[in-house]
Amino acid sequence: GDDSVILVWEPSAGRLVNRLHVHRTQVKAVAWSKRLNQIVSTSADPEIRLVDPMVNQDARPLDGRGIVRWSPNGLQIVTNGQEFGTARVLNAETGQVDHLIRIDQESYFKCVDWSSDGKRIAFGDFGGNVWLWDAASENLVWHTCDVFPDAPKPIEIRSLCFSRGGDLLMTAGTDGNIRVRESSTGQLLRTIEGHNAPVGTVCWSPDGRRFAS
Numbered sequence: 001g002d003d004s005v006i007l008v009w010e011p012s013a014g015r016l017v018n019r020l021h022v023h024r025t026q027v028k029a030v031a032w033s034k035r036l037n038q039i040v041s042t043s044a045d046p047e048i049r050l051v052d053p054m055v056n057q058d059a060r061p062l063d064g065r066g067i068v069r070w071s072p073n074g075l076q077i078v079t080n081g082q083e084f085g086t087a088r089v090l091n092a093e094t095g096q097v098d099h100l101i102r103i104d105q106e107s108y109f110k111c112v113d114w115s116s117d118g119k120r121i122a123f124g125d126f127g128g129n130v131w132l133w134d135a136a137s138e139n140l141v142w143h144t145c146d147v148f149p150d151a152p153k154p155i156e157i158r159s160l161c162f163s164r165g166g167d168l169l170m171t172a173g174t175d176g177n178i179r180v181r182e183s184s185t186g187q188l189l190r191t192i193e194g195h196n197a198p199v200g201t202v203c204w205s206p207d208g209r210r211f212a213s
Helices: none
Strands: 005-011 015-020 027-032 039-043 050-051 065-070 076-080 087-093 097-102 109-114 120-125 128-133 139-145 157-162 168-173 180-181 188-192
Touching: 005 039, 005 188, 027 050, 027 065, 039 065, 065 109, 076 109, 087 120, 128 157, 128 168
Parallel strands: 109 157
Antiparallel strands: 005 015, 027 039, 039 050, 065 076, 076 087, 087 097, 109 120, 120 128, 128 139, 157 168, 168 180, 180 188
16 A cells, blocks of 8 residues: 555455565555465565565565566566566465566556466557567567557556456556457457546456456
C-alpha cells in the first residue's frame, strides 16, 4: 500500500497474518511464487525485495527495478534492468542474473508477462512498443509499435497477457482499445473497442474463451 507496508492475509477468515516492513516508500506491486514460499515486491523508489511472507526481517534486495513477474515454475523473476532498454531474468534462489535482455531502444518497460510454458516473455512500454523475447535462443522474436491513428502519439502499453495456451497475446493501453495478436508472429488479429478511457489491466479466463479489462 501507500503506507509502504505489505499485509499478508488469511482470506477465509479475513484475518491479518503478518505485516512486512521491507520498503521505505509506496509498494507498487507484489507477487507470490508458486514454488517457493517467497513474495517479490517493488516500490516507488524503485526497490525490489524478496521476502518470506511469515518472517518480517531479512528481506533480500534484488538487482532490478519497476516491474516484477514470476516465471510459471516459480523459480525465476523478470524485472527491469538498471539501464533503459534492458530487463533481467533473475534466479530467485541465488539472486544471480540468468538472462540479460537488451532492446536496441531507450525504453523503460511498463508491463511484462510470461507464457505458460516459460519459453517466451512479452514486454510493453510507455512508447507503444511490444516485444516478444524467446528464452531458449535468447533472441527477440518480434517487435511492433501502436500509435494513435489520428495523431503522431504513441499508445502507452499498460498491460499485456498471454492466453493460457500461449498462442495469443492481448495488450491494452491509453487508447482504450484491446488488441489481440498471434504470439508467434505479432500479427494483429483484432482490435476490440469498448472503453472510453485508458485501460489499466487485462486478463484471460482460464479456458481462453473470455477476457476481462
